[in-house]
Every structure is written in structure tokens, then in C-alpha cells.
Amino acid sequence: MEYNWSNTEENQEHYLRTMVVEHYSEYAEQAFTERHFSHLKKKTMMTYLAPTLVDLFHLLFPLPITEQEQYEYKEQRTNLVRELLGKKTTGGRIRLLLKKADTIDDWTNEGHSFPRAEDVAVRNMNSEIELFSDIFGLDQLVNWASQ
Secondary structure (H helix, E strand, C coil): CCCCCCCCHHHHHHHHHHHHHHHHHHHHHHHHHHHHHHHHHHHHHHHHHHHHHHHHHHHHCCCCCCHHHHHHHHHHHHHHHHHHHCCCCCHHHHHHHHHHHHHHCCCCCCCCCCCCHHHCCCCCCCHHHHHHHHHHCHHHHHHHHHC
């Protein structure tokens, strides 16, 4: 089958220019859609999924008090998420989900410091005066402080 359409350089150039413009328009539309869905994905993660997981963690597990309990709590959370979503997602997404949940979980975002009343020493405000008065003598200390 023969075609009478001549394939000149001018026709090729016009065709290729038109295709570049069309393909770029399609690309720009896909890029916008991708950004839009990326934003929606982040919003769903931080507004719905992570807070719901944290509520479930707090319902099922006791508040960790010691450092060992903190490690156990984190392991229990990981196991629960793997049990719930293990067949539906990858390990990378599970880690991401746990990381996002960890940022809003008030039981874990304090770090590994577990302060108690007995950990805080009562400060003796007179200890500095006693130390310097022993070294310099009380009279010299008062003279030095009043200068």
C-alpha cells in the first residue's frame, strides 16, 4: 500500500514540535496530580492513620515507666502493626508508619529519660558560700563580694 503523503523534513519538524507540546502537557498534568496525591497521602497519614494507631497502642498496652518497659512497648507496637498490615504493605512502609506514629505518641517522644522525684537532688544553696568561706575565710569573702 502506497501513501502519497510526502515525509519531508518540514513535515517531520512540525509533527515533532506538536508531539513535544502534547507530551509536555500530559507530563505537567501528571506531575500536578502526583503532587496532589502526595499531599493527600501525607494528610491521611498524619490526620487519620497515625493518630488511630496511637489510640490503639494506648488502649492495648500499659504506659511504659522504665526504660525496659519503653523498649517492650516499642516492640509490642511493631509486632501489632506487622500483624495488622503485614500482608498489605512492605517493611519500609511499616517503618515509616511507626516513625510517624512515634512523633505524635506522647508516651515515646520524651526520649529515654524517665525522671522520678528521687532522681532530682535537693540543692543546698549555702554550699557555695561554705566552700569559698572555707578557702578564703568569711571576712575576705564578704569583702570580695561587696567590691
